[in-house]
Amino acid sequence: MIERSMGGIAKRTDAIAFAADIEYPVNAKPYYVLGGRAMEIICSNDKLVTYLENAVEVNPKQPVLIDKYSSVSIEIDVNALTDTEGSVLIGGIMEHRAGWGSLWQFSLLIVPKIILSSCLEIISSWTTKLAKRLNVCGWLxxxxxxISAAGKVFFLExxxxxxGTVPFVSKAIGHPLAKYASLVMSGKS
Known part of the structure; x- marks a missing residue:
């Protein structure tokens, strides 16, 4: 059996079919927008059409990000730092206590996390591999x-x-991650 995608990028002309394929409700936001500006939870084709006509009218040539929305899933944010030697430091793993796709500014974030240890292993492994593959040396x-209700981990982005979660995590763990990043950028390991 082939699993459905949990989201992706769709052109405006394909957005309704794409959203129907992953099933409503979905999160939708313009591709060119950072953060959650113009993001909405949409529950039907009619609402998606209205959203596409209003929220995305600024630039209709740009695609739309559409993700499956699930109020029973847990969203996880991870802040990591990589040095020139390829060492990866995971500064913090935060668990959102709001629906999947909610902005961290509007969520309750929990550090330390309350997720399954098997999920932590996957998240740590994937984050380390991503940091090395993307070669984000010196950057946070x-x-x-x-994480689905069944305990399956999905990579979002x-x-x-x-x-903006860096100051929150730094305060929670008692380590200045932004300072560490600047030291790594200057050549420290």
Missing amino acids: MNCQYA ANPRAL
Whole structure:
């Protein structure tokens, strides 16, 4: 059996078929937007048409990001740092306590996390591999994952840049991750 995609990029003309394929409700946001600006949870074809006509009218040639929304999934944010020697430091793993796709600014974040140890192993492994593959030396990298109610891990995205969660994690773990990143950029391991 082939599993359905949990989301991806669709052109406006294909967005309705794409959303129907992954099943409603979905998160939708313009591809060119950073963060959650113009992101909406959409529950039907009619609502998606309205969204595409209004929220995306700024640039209709750009694709739309559409992800499966699930209020029973857990979203995970990871902040990591890689040095010139290829060592990867996972500074923090945060668990969102809001629906999949909610912005961290509007979520309750939990550090330390309350997720299954098998999921932690997968998340740590994937984050390390991504950091090395993307060669994000000296940069704070943010990865986002989702864990289904059945305990399956899904990779959502990697940002080879620091996000606003870095100060939160730094305070929670008692280590200045941004300072460490600047030291790594200057050649420290």
